[in-house]
Amino acid sequence: MYTEQVMDHFQNPRNMGEVENPDGVGEVGNPQCGDVMRITIKVNADERIEDVKFKTLGCGAAIATSSMVTELAKGKTLEEAQEISKKAVADALGGLPPQKMHCSNLASDGLKKAIDDYRSKHPVK
Amino acid sequence: MYTEQVMDHFQNPRNMGEVENPDGVGEVGNPQCGDVMRITIKVNADERIEDVKFKTLGCGAAIATSSMVTELAKGKTLEEAQEISKKAVADALGGLPPQKMHCSNLASDGLKKAIDDYRSKHPVK
Amino acid sequence: MDKAIFLDNAATTRTDPEVLEAMGEWQGDNFGSPATLYAFGSQAKQAIEAARQHVADLIGADQKDVYFTSGATESNNWAIKGVTEALAEKGKHIITNQAEHHSILMPCGYLQKKGWEVTYLPVDSDGLVDPADVDKAIREDTVLVTMVHGNHEIGTIQPLAEIGAITREKGVYLHANAAQSVGHIPVDVAALSCDLLSLSGHKFYGPKGVGALYIKRGVRIVPLLHGGGQEKKRRAGTHNVPGIVGLGKASELARKNLASEANRLSTLRDYIIDKIEKNMDDIRLNGHRTRRLPNNVNVSIEGIEGESIMLSLSYPTAENARPVFVSTGSACVSGTLEPSHILLALGLPAELAHGSVRISLSRHNTREDADYALDSLFAVSERLRSMSPVYKRGSKQCASGSSGEGCDCEAAS
Amino acid sequence: MDKAIFLDNAATTRTDPEVLEAMGEWQGDNFGSPATLYAFGSQAKQAIEAARQHVADLIGADQKDVYFTSGATESNNWAIKGVTEALAEKGKHIITNQAEHHSILMPCGYLQKKGWEVTYLPVDSDGLVDPADVDKAIREDTVLVTMVHGNHEIGTIQPLAEIGAITREKGVYLHANAAQSVGHIPVDVAALSCDLLSLSGHKFYGPKGVGALYIKRGVRIVPLLHGGGQEKKRRAGTHNVPGIVGLGKASELARKNLASEANRLSTLRDYIIDKIEKNMDDIRLNGHRTRRLPNNVNVSIEGIEGESIMLSLSYPTAENARPVFVSTGSACVSGTLEPSHILLALGLPAELAHGSVRISLSRHNTREDADYALDSLFAVSERLRSMSPVYKRGSKQCASGSSGEGCDCEAAS
């Protein structure tokens, strides 16, 4: 039911872990739902995402989308990264089963939350 | 579903046909039911059944029981022949399927009717 | 035993070796259940969806509208009970006809006990329903018309497209019981305008115990088997993967061979009918002469009874070494005391219904088989007629009257 | 691909080669339908009756009381709908429990919509129903108690004999859903005092798509499939002869091997449970430790989610070349957004239900298989825990509280 890309990211997740001294942290999901994602980012002076990592409790789709979102976000400006949609993540993975589209594809929300967290600590001058 | 004896009597019926100038004729059944049996008998001076034949429209059981009843009746006194029961016919055939026990086992009734017919023409002095 | 000639293919057909082969894979290493997620199960799921596509293609349906069941009996029960329950608010009247299969009539009878009204339309002497009768019978509270497509006993093909045009216009669901027609003649759910359609695998060289119900998108129907989420939550139960794959394969093969095989069998059927009519006196062809399933011949033979014909044919003798298997509408094999309700619905007297023989052909039957079987039939009929106390050649005695009177042989015995 | 290790045998088992062989005969020359009279059909009939005897022997029943169906889902639907309909005059209340299979719960839910009252008894933390609760729940208008025998997910075996003693005394029918227990542990309809009992062939090395319902003589029940006169007019439809013969063979084999196999598997099961408990922190055994199906292990693993465990195990890697197939109670595979209702019924918080793994053994699994699978499980769990943002060894965070609150991830997303 999962594409090869999903399985690849699930089996060989990219950017798994936690950024040291993160500039922003975003956690979404709920253990009761079976999905929790924690995205940590390092932002450089140009407001680009220099590093991004994830930790995820969840199903295959949850892990693969987390991995993919970090890949997509890396090197992007915060503005660009904020635009990464659920659909973009799913597309990059060659598609997700319909029932997984929403519930297990929270990674872009997690990224947005991490960016918001960064912003709340670095208000625009 | 039929015993070997039933199949034998069905395939090789004994005493099929009509006795010439019968002393008694018994017909039972009804074409609408799918069963009609016609038993003809020749009775000798000792009131013994000298000859008996059947013609039958009907299923395997109907034909086999007709054949068997003529076998059982041949040579018997009228009194003895009258006692031939449905069960005796079925037993002699090694048994009949339950649903055939009654509907297609009218041959002994046919024989009784033939005997009655003889008796009505030869009242006891 | 010399090679038997099986002419009872309307009862069941021999599973095609290609079908068996296709099933085999799913009975071995690939036994996993399709509801599961791992690779194993998802292969089974793909196999099921491929089978669904084959079935859909055979009946001109969208594959999403095909639901697997355990056979036409389940499909018919589901269609009738499921639709009436879903639409009970709208009304409690359904329409069928007197010459239906028991898997239609019995659910209808069951509904009657629960307060539904059922109109059993008459059929003409060929077994045809008049579409105008359907039109007249539809009322405000009618929720379903259920009509057989090809009759299993007499082979008559109902004018379903015409009936479908009426039901579609009046906004009443049409259910087609196509157990005998699918795989044998073209069946197209759009051309028939039907909303539901039943089929059974073993009637066209597929496996026993598997069938399908076509449910047009949007049709309201309550499940018959509640439980797990299989079949989009409409029909629960672990998928019978080998059976479903077999049904798919049978559908694929049927579609490929349909035109040529229907043609070949219609010719053979007409050859048989001709030969019987030329060689036997006092017989009647039952069912419509041309609007007829390609594999069905049904004749009544005056003065003798069907079970004994069938039985004689099936037991080899010195003259007839090859057993021949046919069926009959006689009460003696119906399990009840009544002869075939379908033959009676044609207006036949009970005698002629008892004396009926159905020959139903398959892709395995050749003209040589038919000739052999017919010679046996002629000999057997001759022999049984010579034993019959009622048969007189040309007298037509049985055909005359007495229809309508019931048989009370049980009471008489 | 290296040889896969299939540990999802509660979902379905591999059909035994002897079963396939027994079926083969009826898919070839002997394809005739048993309802027919000729020699052909009567051989099929004998084969069916022999199969019925084997099934009856396996459950200690009179063979006259065994009716063939398309599987346990149909048997369960038939039992529940058929009995309630037959006894509707007496009352409209039935009893079951919260940890039932969907093929019980969904028909119960369906009845509720039609005005029936259903009592769902609680289970304790091991999944056991208290017979005293059954006793208390029975009312004047109770017509049926339906109880699973062996739970498919957590393996707990209900005290059915004790429940049966109560229902028998109170004159209420007991239906046992024995889909998971038949063929695996001794099942005796007399010892259980049950009036109806469901079983499914593919759960004990028989074919898919065939099962049976035991109906004690005299029990009042309406048919679910109306139609032809098969199965003494109680279950219509052309007999699935190969399937039924296969079920018979599976029953025969099961009976022969039952004691030794149950013994071997219980030992293997306990070995697995022990090894998991010794090698893993923060896990919970679900289901009763000893009153348990011989082939069932179910554990919740804190901090990780079942689908990802299952998926990882099923995909071979350099270290784990053999795919391992298990199942889980996680919402991610249930098709709903809720984790297993059975695990929740035990009182588990949703987190632990999502993190459950079911290992269900078969006669084909060896200790070597188990060791291999467990090593994979340990490695996979370690890896997934290292990815988990919530897992902290020994914290028991997931086990604490929060049960009762639902998941609203859909709303949140």
Ligand SMILES: Cc1ncc(COP(=O)(O)O)c(C=O)c1O
């Ligand atoms: C406890 C239980 N009951 C009923 C069923 C239904 O059996 P089937 O899917 O064969 O109809 C199953 C298996 O799916 C089961 O485990």
Ligand SMILES: Cc1ncc(COP(=O)(O)O)c(C=O)c1O
């Ligand atoms: C016209 C018709 N409908 C329904 C059925 C029922 O099919 P099955 O016995 O495969 O359920 C049959 C065959 O028995 C049939 O001929």
